[in-house]
Amino acid sequence: MNTDAPVKLIFEYEGQETTGRLLPADDSAPMDLAAVLGSDNLRPAPPEIPNLAENQVVRHYTRLSDKNFGVDNGPYPLGSCTMKYNPKVHEDLAALPGFAGVHPLQIPETTQGCLELLAELEKQLCMICGVDRMTFQPAAGAHGELTGLLLMRAWHLSRNDHKRRTIIIPDSAHGTNPASAAMVGFEIREIRSGPDGLVDLNALEEALDDETAGLMLTCPNTLGLFEKDIRRIADRVHEAGGLLYYDGANINAILMQARPGDMGFDIVHLNLHKSFSSPHGGGGPGAGPIGVASFLEPFLPVPVISSTDDGRLFLDEQRPLSIGRVRGFHASFAVLIRAYAYILANGTSGMREVSEAAVANARYLQSRLSQAFDMPYETPCMHEFVLSASNFKPYGVSAMDVAKRLIDYGFHPPTVYFPLTVKEAMMIEPTESEDRESLDALAEAFLAIAHEAKTRPELLHTAPHNTPVSRPDELRAARQPILRG
Amino acid sequence: MAIVKEDLLYTRSHEWVRFADGLATIGITDYARNELGELVFAEAVSPGRRVVPGQAVGAIESVKVAADILSPLTGEIVESRTEIDNELDQLTEDPYAVWFVVIRPDHLSELDSLMDAAAYEAFCDSEG
Numbered sequence: 001m002n003t004d005a006p007v008k009l010i011f012e013y014e015g016q017e018t019t020g021r022l023l024p025a026d027d028s029a030p031m032d033l034a035a036v037l038g039s040d041n042l043r044p045a046p047p048e049i050p051n052l053a054e055n056q057v058v059r060h061y062t063r064l065s066d067k068n069f070g071v072d073n074g075p076y077p078l079g080s081c082t083m084k085y086n087p088k089v090h091e092d093l094a095a096l097p098g099f100a101g102v103h104p105l106q107i108p109e110t111t112q113g114c115l116e117l118l119a120e121l122e123k124q125l126c127m128i129c130g131v132d133r134m135t136f137q138p139a140a141g142a143h144g145e146l147t148g149l150l151l152m153r154a155w156h157l158s159r160n161d162h163k164r165r166t167i168i169i170p171d172s173a174h175g176t177n178p179a180s181a182a183m184v185g186f187e188i189r190e191i192r193s194g195p196d197g198l199v200d201l202n203a204l205e206e207a208l209d210d211e212t213a214g215l216m217l218t219c220p221n222t223l224g225l226f227e228k229d230i231r232r233i234a235d236r237v238h239e240a241g242g243l244l245y246y247d248g249a250n251i252n253a254i255l256m257q258a259r260p261g262d263m264g265f266d267i268v269h270l271n272l273h274k275s276f277s278s279p280h281g282g283g284g285p286g287a288g289p290i291g292v293a294s295f296l297e298p299f300l301p302v303p304v305i306s307s308t309d310d311g312r313l314f315l316d317e318q319r320p321l322s323i324g325r326v327r328g329f330h331a332s333f334a335v336l337i338r339a340y341a342y343i344l345a346n347g348t349s350g351m352r353e354v355s356e357a358a359v360a361n362a363r364y365l366q367s368r369l370s371q372a373f374d375m376p377y378e379t380p381c382m383h384e385f386v387l388s389a390s391n392f393k394p395y396g397v398s399a400m401d402v403a404k405r406l407i408d409y410g411f412h413p414p415t416v417y418f419p420l421t422v423k424e425a426m427m428i429e430p431t432e433s434e435d436r437e438s439l440d441a442l443a444e445a446f447l448a449i450a451h452e453a454k455t456r457p458e459l460l461h462t463a464p465h466n467t468p469v470s471r472p473d474e475l476r477a478a479r480q481p482i483l484r485g
Numbered sequence: 486m487a488i489v490k491e492d493l494l495y496t497r498s499h500e501w502v503r504f505a506d507g508l509a510t511i512g513i514t515d516y517a518r519n520e521l522g523e524l525v526f527a528e529a530v531s532p533g534r535r536v537v538p539g540q541a542v543g544a545i546e547s548v549k550v551a552a553d554i555l556s557p558l559t560g561e562i563v564e565s566r567t568e569i570d571n572e573l574d575q576l577t578e579d580p581y582a583v584w585f586v587v588i589r590p591d592h593l594s595e596l597d598s599l600m601d602a603a604a605y606e607a608f609c610d611s612e613g
Contacts, residue, residue: 175551190539417549423612474548478525479573 007063007468010050022054067468069412071279075434075442077365079384079415079427080174080222081281082252082274087345090277090338099337104329108314114333115313119305121340128343128351129248129268130261131291136331137301141249143326144269144288145180145216147301148245150323151267151292152214153184154299155243158321164213164241170199172222172419174247186213193421197223197377199233208236214243219263220253220382222419222427224362234264243267251275252431253359253383256352266293273332276339287335301326357432358383361439365430368443372450376422384429386422397453397460399424404471405452407464409445487516487609490581494596495605496557501581502599509558509596511542512584513576516609521547524573529554529565529585536562536588538595543569543585557599560590 034042070076076083102114122134138144156164167181168189178188189207194200198221215237219227227233237244246265252275260268272278273286280286292300302322303315346354359382366375366385374388389399403413403426415427430439452459464470494502499517503510526546536542536556543554564587576583600608
């Protein structure tokens with residue numbers, strides 16, 4: 001990482017008046033724009049675009065990129081986010097002119113190849129998830145949740161079952177689950193996990209009634225634990241008249257080992273940008289497709305890909321029971337291309353190895369770190385695990401301190417203070433991309449920090465030491481953000 | 486050590502309840518404030534809404550987490566602190582002085598399931 005002083009903002013460079021000009025000054029006669037466009041359409045003053053020389057701009061952004069840390073720099077064990085390595089050949093494929101040059105408003109006769117890719121990807125993902133149809137419309141995970149819940153509501157209403165207004169969500173769920181359910185207008189009923197970190201069947205039983213619209217569940221859950229009672233859970237929700245939504249954020253753990261559809265889920269979400277290899281973080285684009293069992297197919301958002309009798313593919317908008325359109329155009333197409341490439345490159349056996357390695361890596365790291373950190377659950381983890389830094393409380397050291405110190409050792413910190421059910425939580429997901437050497441390096445760094453926590457805690461309190469900014473003032477950033485240059 | 490006040494009742498999700506004249510006033514405890522860390526946002530649910538135990542009567546957000554303030558009682562919200570987001574400094578200073586909502590409980594028996602100060606202090610110790 002570049003350890004220079006903080007870089008300036010692009011607006012703060014000197015010499016803005018004279019330097020940035022590629023072409024000779026414009027000597028054509030000025031046009032009366034107000035007469036042409038109407039004075040209402042003119043801005044009162046020119047936009048304040050920095051006027052810099054090309055090399056200033058290039059150096060500025062190169063310097064900024066030097067300060068970045070991504071999967072291409074080193075291990076990035078950010079639990080729940082699946083920061084796996086994304087093969088570069090997928091970028092080449094997504095950039096092929098036949099894909100990159102196509103416009104979403106072209107007539108289907110000219111985009112049969114792209115539609116075929118979507119149709120094939122849908123088949124593959126349906127097979128992986130154990131569902132019958134899929135929509136690629138949702139832009140990312142939370143949008144997928146929203147879409148899935150709209151499908152759930154549409155199904156209940158289509159049966160004239162107007163009482164179904166509660167969604168049951170375990171307390172270990174991703175925060176977006178209750179937020180999405182509230183967006184759709186559902187009431188949220190949170191159920192406490194059992195002491196083993198899993199869904200407590202008694203708590204579920206108490207929450208179920210004739211108002212239950214459905215259950216949202218992540219499996220393996222946010223603690224990296226597989227819901228061993230999943231069939232029983234599914235049966236009970238179905239018996240009560242509800243549907244099951246699968247939050248696929250953690251599908252990396254069970255890829256080609258088990259299928260959410262077989263577990264009893266009716267609506268299955270995936271984060272293609274996470275599990276199926278698109279660079280992510282920093283705002284997208286993502287893809288959060290939703291797969292459904294056949295009885296929900298009529299409600300899928302439009303358009304869906306259909307074929308004519310002679311085998312031509314087209315975007316079908318004529319679906320009377322559809323919940324409608326949830327997004328402009330046809331989704332994040334480049335993310336879908338990468339996902340398709342990932343599936344074909346790995347094949348069935350390769351994807352099985354992905355989940356095996358993801359789980360083996362996490363268990364190895366969990367086992368090594370259990371020497372020095374509290375492990376709140378004894379069950380062996382799946383693709384990620386949650387440890388607690390609360391054993392360092394007597395030394396005044398928090399999970400945040402450990403995370404910040406990890407930056408000094410050259411690693412991206414794990415997720416901290418989530419899930420909320422574990423105190424001083426650190427959530428670690430090494431992914432299948434890391435080899436034994438880098439797992440050991442990460443483990444050694446954690447263990448060295450654990451030793452420092454007891455012997456030199458001040459080192460952790462002031463970490464990180466080698467970055468231009470040590471600890472940003474998160475409080476001021478949240479309360480008094482400065483959002484303009 | 487988190488401050489626990491003698492004259493209040495407490496929940497396992499770290500709300501305090503002051504019951505007087507048939508009304509229950511609800512806020513967050515000093516322990517909760519310490520666990521949350523620096524506060525960045527708070528809100529209270531508007532009056533008139535009916536709630537059941539476990540339902541949110543407000544929300545609070547810190548640099549670490551966002552959490553709901555949960556009602557321990559069945560009843561109607563009769564008063565709520567709509568300006569609480571402007572009172573984060575006071576809430577940080579003394580969480581027992583800044584309440585979120587006032588509820589008129591339907592069943593006074595629900596108060597029996599809440600902890601008194603001694604029980605809550607022991608509960609906080611067990612939470613670490």
